[in-house]
Amino acid sequence: MKKKQPLVTVFMAAYNAERYIAEAIKSILNQTFTDYELLIANDGSTDKTLEIINNFQDKRIRIISNDTNRGLLYTRNVALKEAKGKLIAIMDSDDFSLPDRLLVQVTAFKKDPSLALYGGQAKVIDEDGKEIGIIQESETCPELLKIKLLFQNTFVHSSMMIRTAVFKEMGGYQEPFAEDYDLFLRIAHRYRVANSKEFIVLYRSHGDNVSNTVGEKIMQQLLPIKGKLLARLGYVPDPDFEKILTNPYIWPDVPVEKYKILYTSLIIQNRRSHILNPALLENYIFQKWYEVIMMKGGINTVVLFFSNPIFQRELATFKQVRKTFKRSIKKLFIRK
Structure with missing residues (x-):
């Protein structure tokens, strides 16, 4: 008998994530919604990341290992070929999904067939898991969200769930450093996107966050992304217009x-x-x-x-x- 495919693929990219990845994995295995696979792409880690992953004896976990460190952009796009679910839930290897996270998101997709991208609210935790604040960027009004998205990222990456067909149609992540924002913009240009009012993830803030380590490069990448956004809206290239839409x-x-x-x-x-x-x-x-x-x-x-x-x-x-x-x-x- 052919094995039933999961409804959701929870996708986690991991590189030298030994400090936090066990907590991230446990948070997925403890979900109240259970029709999923956990696909972990190990990006050539040189620490104990792979050993920690292998310690989990759960049939829902599937591991893909790069032969060497290929970088975040390449590794995140592993989901393009490997995801078996009709929905892809993004999970960063240093964050934590609250128990009802998948249930909240799957319920929203079932209620709204036009929905292509759905995120949620996030509380910020420190290196030790202590709550230290709330991310304020997750606009919940779908119409206002699309407007704000012209100027800034209104989604928490580790809270995202995307229709797999849409993710593949978009060609996955394309821009280094600001790849998530670029993907969200491209999806929002064609499809309905939204955020839940519920807190569904804990975002971990620490010195090794990509946003902290490559902040200047992200800034350099945002302007070209805004240029492509303006082109989709019918504008001729203008560096000043790109800046006006950018922090x-x-x-x-x-x-x-x-x-x-x-x-x-x-x-x-x-x-x-x-x-x-x-x-x-x-x-x-x-x-x-x-x-x-x-x-x-x-x-x-x-x-x-x-x-x-x-x-x-x-x-x-x-x-x-x-x-x-x-x-x-x-x-x-x-x-x-």
Whole structure:
């Protein structure tokens, strides 16, 4: 009899993860949802990672070992060929999935056939597993999530579940260092994405996190990713536009006029296409615009504040108006 394929493949990439991987594995084996396989890709570890994995005698665990260290991008894409489940749950080897994590996500996919990508909330733990905070980036309103995703990553990578067919259609991870954000952007451009309101993972913060060790390289990679995003939206290449959509968002070398051009274009283009919720997008851009002109508007701050179509009369507060007047007057006297 042909063996029944699991509904979910939990995929874990591991390299020299001896300190935390046992906890990560246990958190998956203790899930309340049980129709899954745990696929672990060992990326040529030189410590006791493989030995620790082999100590777990569970038929749901399947191990793939690279002959040498191939890097995170290559190893994460092992799931493209090896995943047997219709859904892929991402699990980083230093994080921890809460017991109902898979159940919460599978339930969401069963309820919504259009859903392609589903994450959740994460609490931050330190090296010893002590809770030290909450990741605040996981927007739960699907419409607002897509808007924020233009500017920043609104998902916790280790909380993600993706339809396997969509993951393969996208060609998996493609960009080094910011590969997760790039993948999420490509999926969100075509499909419905969302985040659960529930806490489903514990994200471990420590000195060896990729975001800590290659932060500058991630920053260098984000601008080209934003360039490809803008190209998908129909824009010609423009380094200033790439920066406007990238943290720290308010760049000293980007003139305020370029912000106005891009923000105006996004609003007008979306009013025609309705790809994003117009009201939410225009609210979000208006708040961004206010921050920009307060930093870069100079004596023209108050005039720029009322720029159409960015200005939103129903959203503007008396406090904002007062501050723009004060900023313009202050800069005028400084100039004199």
